[in-house]
Each structure stands twice: as structure tokens, then as C-alpha cells.
Amino acid sequence: MMAGRPDLGARFRRYLGSRGMEPVDVPIWLIGTLVVLVWAAPFVWMVSTSFKFPGDVMTHDIEWLPRRATIDNYIRVFEYPVVRWGINSIVQAVASTTLCVIFGAMAGYALARLRFPGRAAIFAVFLASLMIPVEVSVIPMLLAFIKVGWASSYQALILPTIANVFSVYIFRQFFLGFPAELEEAARMDGAGPFRLFWSVAFPLARAPMIATAVIVFTLNWNNFLWPLLVVFDEDMKTLPVGIAAFAPVVGSNTQLEGFSVAMAGVTVLSVPSLALFFFLQRYFIEGISTGSVKQ
Amino acid sequence: MAAPATVIRGSATGRKMDGVGYLFVAFFAVPFLIFNILPVLFGAYVAFTEWSIIGTPNWVALDNFREAFGDEWARLAFWNILFYGLIIVPGVTVVGLFAALFVNKRYPFYAFARTMFFAPTVVSATVIGLVWVWMLDTQFGLVNQYLGFFGVSPIPWLTSIEWSLIGVSIASIWWDLGLAFVLFLAALQDIPRELTEAAVVDGATRPQRLRYVILPHVRAVLSMVITLQLISTLRIFSQVYVMTNGGPAGSSSSPIHYIYSVAIVRMEFGYASAVAIMLFAVIVVLTIAHRLLLRERA
Numbered sequence: 001m002m003a004g005r006p007d008l009g010a011r012f013r014r015y016l017g018s019r020g021m022e023p024v025d026v027p028i029w030l031i032g033t034l035v036v037l038v039w040a041a042p043f044v045w046m047v048s049t050s051f052k053f054p055g056d057v058m059t060h061d062i063e064w065l066p067r068r069a070t071i072d073n074y075i076r077v078f079e080y081p082v083v084r085w086g087i088n089s090i091v092q093a094v095a096s097t098t099l100c101v102i103f104g105a106m107a108g109y110a111l112a113r114l115r116f117p118g119r120a121a122i123f124a125v126f127l128a129s130l131m132i133p134v135e136v137s138v139i140p141m142l143l144a145f146i147k148v149g150w151a152s153s154y155q156a157l158i159l160p161t162i163a164n165v166f167s168v169y170i171f172r173q174f175f176l177g178f179p180a181e182l183e184e185a186a187r188m189d190g191a192g193p194f195r196l197f198w199s200v201a202f203p204l205a206r207a208p209m210i211a212t213a214v215i216v217f218t219l220n221w222n223n224f225l226w227p228l229l230v231v232f233d234e235d236m237k238t239l240p241v242g243i244a245a246f247a248p249v250v251g252s253n254t255q256l257e258g259f260s261v262a263m264a265g266v267t268v269l270s271v272p273s274l275a276l277f278f279f280l281q282r283y284f285i286e287g288i289s290t291g292s293v294k295q
Numbered sequence: 296m297a298a299p300a301t302v303i304r305g306s307a308t309g310r311k312m313d314g315v316g317y318l319f320v321a322f323f324a325v326p327f328l329i330f331n332i333l334p335v336l337f338g339a340y341v342a343f344t345e346w347s348i349i350g351t352p353n354w355v356a357l358d359n360f361r362e363a364f365g366d367e368w369a370r371l372a373f374w375n376i377l378f379y380g381l382i383i384v385p386g387v388t389v390v391g392l393f394a395a396l397f398v399n400k401r402y403p404f405y406a407f408a409r410t411m412f413f414a415p416t417v418v419s420a421t422v423i424g425l426v427w428v429w430m431l432d433t434q435f436g437l438v439n440q441y442l443g444f445f446g447v448s449p450i451p452w453l454t455s456i457e458w459s460l461i462g463v464s465i466a467s468i469w470w471d472l473g474l475a476f477v478l479f480l481a482a483l484q485d486i487p488r489e490l491t492e493a494a495v496v497d498g499a500t501r502p503q504r505l506r507y508v509i510l511p512h513v514r515a516v517l518s519m520v521i522t523l524q525l526i527s528t529l530r531i532f533s534q535v536y537v538m539t540n541g542g543p544a545g546s547s548s549s550p551i552h553y554i555y556s557v558a559i560v561r562m563e564f565g566y567a568s569a570v571a572i573m574l575f576a577v578i579v580v581l582t583i584a585h586r587l588l589l590r591e592r593a
Contacts (some may be wrong), residue, residue, distance in 0.1 A: 032397035035390070036408045042469065043427045044436055045415065049429065058435045059506070074330060102321040110319030113307035122320060129331055131582050133530050135551045136575045137334030139558050140341050144334070146348060163327035183307045193308050193315045201307070223421030224533040225551070229559065237494050240421040244537050247425055259429045266425045270418040277417040281410065284417070288474065289481040 042271075050074070050264040052065065057260045073264035077246075084235055085242035092157040092227075092238060093220040099162040100216045101209055108208075109197050113178065123172065126165045135225065135285025142229050152233035161220055167212040173290055174208040175201065211287030214280050218273050243269050304530065342568035352565065359569035369570055371545050372553040373577075375460060376529055382464040383471065383528045388520055390468065391475030392513070396505075398476075399483040409480075416473025424537025427466035428453060436463075459547040466534055469528065475520045482516040483509070489505050522585035529578055550574045 016022060021029070044064065049057055051069040110116075111123050141160055142151075150156045178201060186200045227238040246262040277284055306313055344352035363369045392411045400407050410435030415423065416420055417455055430437050431452035439449045486509065494504045510517075532551035541548030541556070552571060558567035 020587040021402065025400070025402070027403045028397070028400075032393075032402065032408065033392065033404070036399070036404075038410050039411045039415070039469070039472075041437070042430055045430065046426045060435065060440065062437065063439055101389050103326070105321035106319045110313075110316040114310065114313035114316035114319065115306040116313055116316035119316065122324070123386075126327070129327070131579060132335055133526075133575060133578055134332070134391075135530055135532070135554065136338055136571045137331065139554065139564055139571060140338035141330065141334040141339065142350065142558070143346075143564055159326065160330040163323060163331050165327075165331075168323060179308070187307075187309055193313055193319070196307055197319070218417050218532065224420045224536075225555070228536070229336075229555070240419040244424065247428055247537060259432075262425050263429065266422040270422045272420070273417045274414060277414060278410070281413075285413070285480075288477050 007052050015294075017076045046270075047264050047267055048150065049259055050267045052260050053232065054258050054260045057258055064201075073260045074268070076261045077264045077268060079266075080242065081235060081237075082239070082242065082265070085237050086238045088157070088236060089221060089239040091154060092161075093217050095158045095162040096220045097217045098157075099168045100164045101212050104164065104167025104212060105202055105205060105209070106197065108173075109166045109175050109201055111168070112172045112175035113201070114193060127169055130165055138225060138229060144229055152231045152235075152236040156230045156239065157227060157236075157293075160226060161223065164216055164219075167216060170208045170212050170287060171175060171205065174205055174225075178204075207283070207286075210280065210281045211290070214276055216281050218284075221273050237276075239269050252284045308451065332511055338571060339567045340567055342572050344565045345563075345564040347562045348564065359566045360573070362566060363570055363573060368545055368548070369550075369553055372541075372548045372550045373573075375545075376531065376549050378460055379464060379467070379531055380525055380528050382461065383467050383522050383531075384521060386464070386468040387471050387475045387524050388517070391520065392471050392479050392517070394472065394476045395479030395483055396509070398480060413473040414475045420470075420533030421537055423470045424534050425467050427462070427469070427534075428538050431462050431465070443486050453539050453547075454542055454543065456546040459543060463531075463535055463538050465555065466538060467528070470534065471524065475524060478516050478520055480512060482513040486512045497532050518585070518588055522581065522588075525581060529574065529581070530553070 007093070013023065016025065046150070048064055048066060050073055051071070052063070052066045052070070053068060053070050056063065056066065111119055145151050145156045152169065182204065183196055183200055186196055191199070196232040203220050222240060224244075227241045228244075231237050246265045341352065342356060343356060345355045345358070346352040394408070398409045398412065431439075433439060433449050433451045433454060436450070436452070438472045439447075440564055442450070447481075450458055452458050452465075491504065491508055494508045499507070531549045532555065535549050536555070537546055539547045541552045551574070554567045554570050554574070557563050557570065
């Protein structure tokens, strides 16, 4: 420690102590923080590049904050049918999420709170199906949709995504721990299973509802393989598939646009899911840890 | 149903039998059967036929599978996932565990760290793909520029046969970390506080605490993370499609990427289904191995 400041070391130690740290924690903290910064860097670089003039992008200066900024790249992005793709994505994700939550809640409720033979076996079949990778069913499903004449349609985008076992699982977990007293009062009034579900159980299932909704919405918003396969019509593309063509790789139509337009495109694409995540972080993390820690 | 009272109590309606339960389940079960189960069975049939979209399927028995075993592009794709697995699975596991240990310590700004480690998981493959194509650009990419400070000459991450698979793997680790991280963090938070405190009182050093207190508690989650990550790596597709389209010369292709190109580019649906079923077989074997492994521990 420097002369004249003999208490600096002690003060530093005290500061660490107040945070529950020891001196040996400092290097660990520094390394960890470096990893965190590495993890944040691609996002920062994405946004930073999206505001640069194309001429400032492919250079050897590492400009984290653009020296001069422009929103031209965003204007260029919207010259593509991005709004149309966005509407497709929203229609698809909202319809799928709504149906997933309702069907998942009904099935989860029945499997947890109603009595009927084969209940356990049905749930076991649902869980076992998780082993089947969607990619296996994708080719036959594509054939079927083409044969029915539903390629490039909203039905094709929405229908295959509505049976999500994850949502049944989350709701079943929740309703297993649902206090029976809440249902009893309604039961005394002569409510049948439908009323018990709709007016008592479902409205109280806020937490699993949000957890399922945020995760299923994000899955759908980001869904890639299926929309890529089933859409042959530029106007029916979803946002991730449409914007993927912005890759400035050899042979793509945007090769000459460079990375500034591509980065503006992916910034537009990532804002909804990142915003949802930042505001509802707790539900994402809870939903995922409940959903994965089965058996 | 004599299930333990704590888990499943009487029916919500108080009846002995709720036939209406089937109706409740049917809303989910009908689309489930049509869109999750039927295509798999249909696919199993298609795999034994020769079928382009026009005309009728032509039964060819095992020809597609025989062809797949002799197909060097298919072999390359299956070889590639072995290497993807060898890079991505340990990468995600080790960094995920480190990230979880770090966040669990509640150092300054730990909430920001928690957000950052999970954030890439919520964005789409298109975002990952395009951002990392830019990050890994040979000439002007951020990665090569910073490596240049250490005297490393520019690495053709995505444009050379030697590096393309590694380039895609780096992006995948960044993308996939979130799930492993959250699972590890949940496991760490379940460790009783008294246990770690007792270890401190007993004079256990940090490495000892990690080795004898913390790691035994995350072991079950560790094997789950490895298996989940392995299965998801076997299914690697979107980032490959966006970043390299499997190239150059198939050096970064994967089975699903190969299935995609056989079906969409060559329109050979029967053959594509056969390759899909081979991938399915690999995944089932690994999943069963995982279950057995978990049962052994329990």
C-alpha cells in the first residue's frame, strides 16, 4: 500500500467484508466479470453495428460506440417485407401460445385433479413423447401439409405447435399442489368440473400461466426449422426465416448490404424476446427449472 | 388409485369418477396425436419408400437405409455431430457450472451477470447466426481483431474446412449456455446453507468445499445437463443453416442439415425420412442410457 495511506488495505478489506468477500474473491470476481462481458459483447456489438454507416463497419478500428450514427440501416431493413413477416410471426406466436396455455391448463388440471382410469398412463405417454425429436416428424408433416394444400398458410404455421407437452407438465405440477379447500366452496354450490376449472382453478393459476406463456411464446417466436420448410411464399415467411436471408454470405441477395443492415435486422428481431425476458425474467427461470427437473 | 395423500388427493369434484376428464384431456390429446405422433408413424412408413412430392410412394424396403450407410455425405454429417458434441457439451457444461457458481456467490452486479448468461437463450437462431457470422468474420470480425492483439493471425472461422465446425460450436455454446446455467444455479441454491457454513468452520479450503460439498450436490443435475445438451447438440441445425449452410464442403453439416437438404433441395422425402429415423435411433439410445444412469444414482 502507498505510504501516507496506511489504512487503504484495511479499508479495502472492510469494503470486501461488507460484501461478504475475502481478498481471494477479487481475482475470481474479475475473471467472472470478464466472462460476463464476453457474454454481453455480441449483443452490444450487434446494436452498435446496426447504427453505423456501412463504410464504418468493415474496418480495423474497434468502435464500440459509433463515431457517427445513422438509422439508415433500419430504414433499409423495412424496405423488405419485414412488417408483413412480423405480423405473421405475431399471429403465429400469439395463436399458438393462447391455445397451448388453454389446452395445457385443461389437460394439466384433469391429470392432476380429476379421477378417471388411465390418467397416469396418458401422462406417461405425453412424457415419453418428449424423446421424439420434432425433426423426425418434420418431413412427413411437410408432405402431409403439401398434399392437403396447406403449405404457406397460417394453419401450417400454427397447428403443429399447439400440442406442447411442456405446458401440460407445468400446469399439472401446479394443480397437484392446488389447495382443495378453494374448490370445495364452489363444489358446495353445485359447480361441475367445467365451472370448477374455469371460474376457480384457471384464474388462480397465474404463475404457471405466465411461465408457460413466456416460454412457449419465445419458442414460437424463434421457431426456425418448421417455418423454413413449410413456407414457400415470401409473404408468409416468419420474421426469423425472413431475416435469416440478410446473412451477407456469398450468394445471398444481401451480400452487398454488409453487416450494418443485417445487424439492424437481427436487432429488430431480438427486441421482443429480449424485452419479454428482461421484464419477466423470474418466470422464464422458474418455468425452465420446473419444466426440466422432471422425474 | 391409492396414491400417497400428499401428492394426489381426492378428485376436485368429490366424485369417484370424472368421465369428463377425458374431454379435458382430449383438447390437448387430439392435436397431440395428429401432429406429434402420427407424423412419426407416417415418417416410419415413408422411410421405406421412394417418394418425391409428385406421384405415389414406391415401396423400396431397406434401400434407403442401405443407401444411407454407403453415403459419404451422410457419414460426414454423423461424424460431424460427434465433434460438435465433443466441443459443445463440455463447453456448455464447464462454462455453465462456472457461471452458476459465480452468480451464486452474489458478487457485485450478480443480477446483471445472471441476466447476461441467460439472455442469448431467448433469441432466435437467426440472431445468433448473423451476429456470430459478423463476430467471426475473418478480416474484420471482433474475435480475430482481439486475437490479433495477442499476435494470432486471422483465423478463417467459418470459411475453411478445418475451422467451420469450431466456429459454429463457439456460437452454439454462447446460445445454449442459458439452460445449463439455470439448472446448475437452481441446484446450487438448494444446497443447505448450514452445510457450507459447517465446512468453513471445519477449516475446509475453497477447493475442498467445491470438491466435497458443492460438486456432490450438483452431480445429478450435472448428468442431466450433459444429456440434455448432448441431445440438443445431436439435433443441431438452425445455427448451421444460418452461419455456414453446412459448408464449406460439408465440413460443418449435421444430420438434420443433411435431412433438410435431401428433402428440400433434392426432394427425396423417402431418403430424408430414413436418415431422420437413424438420427432418432441414436437419440433414443442416448436417452435410455441417460435414464439408466440416473436410476443408478437414485
